[in-house]
Amino acid sequence: MSFNKTGNSALDAALISWFESDKSEWTRKELNDRIAANDIAGLESIMLEHMEFGTAGLRARMGAGYACMNDLTVLQAAQGLCRYLQEVNPDVGTQGVVVGHDHRHHSSDFAKITAAVFMSQNIPVHYYKPLACTPMVPFGVIKFGAAAGVMVTASHNPKDDNGYKVYWSNGAQIIPPHDSGIAGHILKNQKPWDGIWESFPTIEDKIECQHENVLSDYITQCTQRSKSMGTEAKNAKITYTAMHGVGTPFVARIFKSFEHPDFIPCKEQVQPDPEFPTVAFPNPEEGKSALNLSMAEADRSGSELILANDPDADRLAVAEKQRNGEWKVFNGNETACLLSWWVYETMKKQNPGANPADYAMVASTVSSKYLAAMAKKEGFTFEDTLTGFKWIGNRAIRFTQEGKKVLFGYEEAIGFMVGVNPPDKDGVHAAAVFGEMMQTLYGQGKKLSEQLDALYVKYGYFISKDSYFKCSSQDTINALFKELREPGYPKACGRFGIKNIRDCTTGFDNRYSDNKSVLPTTADIQMITFYFDNGAVVTMRTSGTEPKIKYYSELPGPLDEK
Incomplete structure (x- = not known):
């Protein structure tokens, strides 16, 4: 295709290469419109930068160019993944791959492109044509003994985003060295293979x-x-919202299997809608601002509990009406306290005389230390991991290989794993389990919040505050974390002394004699933890999927000190 040169030789070369490879009308039109408008800066931002294949895969805004999610970049990602699997797994030709997708714009096409790439190489594809919730992909990987799985979703990101989440043959999200291996093969397979666009x-x-x-x-x-x-x-009545995502039919079906009463849907949000018209951010983790319609529906219907999935149904948010009529939105740590207690009690009921030492739970290192306290008192094994379910899931799998039975895993960002199949967060399964716990406690005349207080009395008090700042400037992020490290780590914050530092970006941890962190070093993610003299723990880190700087803080207290 001919076009007026931009004056930037690198940009012109990138555009020529793009038009030679891309066959999608919507992206070609966007580029032509930008060229006609002489939008050089915009073109440079999308054509001279490439998406990074990072946390579990790809996630970015949908649009034209190498920096965005579109048919061509997904095709390139699928080709790279395919070649990497062929290189490291001689059985991929019989094991095949699992492919699913959510309801976002272009998700179905991205899934079909992925399937076409693998089928062109005579690799079987276990395909979900209807909308899938994310947990179905890792579950399918295990069920079929597949070499890998792909879920096309941007989870709870804004409506303009999409993503490409990759699971390994063990059903967990990919971790090093597979992420860098796949990334390298994507760069080697930029040119579309013959026949893919047509098929x-x-x-x-x-x-x-x-x-x-x-x-x-x-x-x-x-x-x-x-x-x-x-x-x-x-x-008891439960109101449910899918946050304009895919969760409704899956939660309805698992409720029926668990013999729960039908939930009362939040009508405005219960059907899949890629425009997410009623929420600024389709993320139930945002709290009351995301749950206001559900609360209004619950007030009308007399529900005392709200369960909310994020759009791909791998996370779960919970809110309960208190005795004073106010709504309490449980944070991820509070929900995990309740779920871990219920799962542990259920295990004991189903397995009288079970040895607690045979069981294990896992959580991310920025989550509450409640599970560690519970494990110490009850006698089961607990371990924390780096942030993200790729680490939690893979550690849970290793526990099973070591002979442990994994009961529960979680991250504070409302991601919960009950059991280890799939070894990933699962908002559908968690909703059913939470619903049963609620019905039982309510049958005893007890609120969930009251049970939470009882657990704090038993295991200790934990007060946490987690939030984030939006920041899309890498220079700002680098400067902020550089100031925390240079000329030396801080020894105090105001009047509060800092006892120890763990820096997972550099591998430093002065809690150990060799000053080395036992958690893996993650040079591509900034993450520093401060351990205070008074027992408080504060972590700052960058997100692997969103332009955010996140912070996590927790102060534990002894059993007799609320």
């Missing part, structure tokens, strides 16, 4: 859809593994 629009006609097959097994296994026995049930 993907009709690829679904050539694949047997595995959606119902997998969903049925998933619901059955979740119910058999987690449904308690002999509970005092009460048919």
Whole structure:
């Protein structure tokens, strides 16, 4: 294609290469419009930068150019993943891959392109044609013994974003060295393979859809593994929101399997809608601002509990109406306190005489230390990991390989894993388990918040405050963390002394004699933890999926000091 030269030779070369490879009308139109408007700065930002294949895959704004999610960059990612699997796994040709997608704009096309790439190499594709919740992909990887899985979703990101999440053959999100290996092969496979553009629009006609097959097994296994026995049930009302995402049919089905009453839907948000019209950010972690419509519906219907999934249904938020009529939104740590207690009690009920030492729980290192206190008192094994479920899931798998039974894992960002199949956060399964806990406690005349207080009395008090700052400037981020490190780490914050420092970016941790962190070093993510003299722990880190600087703080207290 010919176009007026921009005056930037590197940009012109990138545009020529793009137009030679891209066959999608919507991205070609966007580039032509930018060229016609002489938008050089805009073109440079999308054509001279490439998305980084990082935390579990890709995530970026949808649009034209190498820096965005579009048909060509997804095709390139699929080709790179395919070649990497062929290099490291000689059985990929029989094991195949699992592919699913959510409801976002272009998600279906991205999934079809991925399927077309693998099928062009005679690699079987276990494909979900209807909308899938994210947990179905890692569950399917394990069910089919697949070499990998791909879920097309941007989770709770804004509507203009999309993503490409990759799971390994063990069902967990990818970790090093696979991430860098895949990234390297993506760069080596930029040119579309012959026939891919022509094959993907009709690829679904050539694949047997595995959606119902997998969903049925998933619901059955979740119910058999987690449904308690002999509970005092009460048919209390629950309001549910899918946050304009895919969760509704999956939660409805698992509720039926758990023999819960039907939930009351938040009508404005219960159907999939890629425009997310009622929320600025489709993330239930935002709290009351994201749950106001659900609270209004619950008030109308007389519900005392709200369960909210994020759009791809791998996270769960919980809110409960208190006795004074006010709504309490539980943070991720509080929800985990309740879930871990319930899962542990269910295990003891199902396995009388079980040895606690045979069981394990896992959490990210920025999550509450409550699980560590519970493990110390009860006798099961607990370990924390780097932030992100790729680390939690893989550690849980190693526990099972060591002979431990993993009961629970979580991260404070409302991600919960009950059991270890799939070894990833699962908002659908967690919703069913939480619903059963609520029905039982309500049958005993007890609020969830009251049970939480009882757990604090038993295991210790933990007060946490987590939030974030938006920041898309890498220079600002680098300067901020440089100031925390140079000319030396701070020894105090105001009148509060700092006893120890852990810097997972550099591998430094002065809690140990060799000053080396036992957690893996993550040079691509900034993360520093400060341990205060009074027991408080504060961590600052950058997000791997969003332009945010996050902070986490917690102050523990002894059993007799609320």
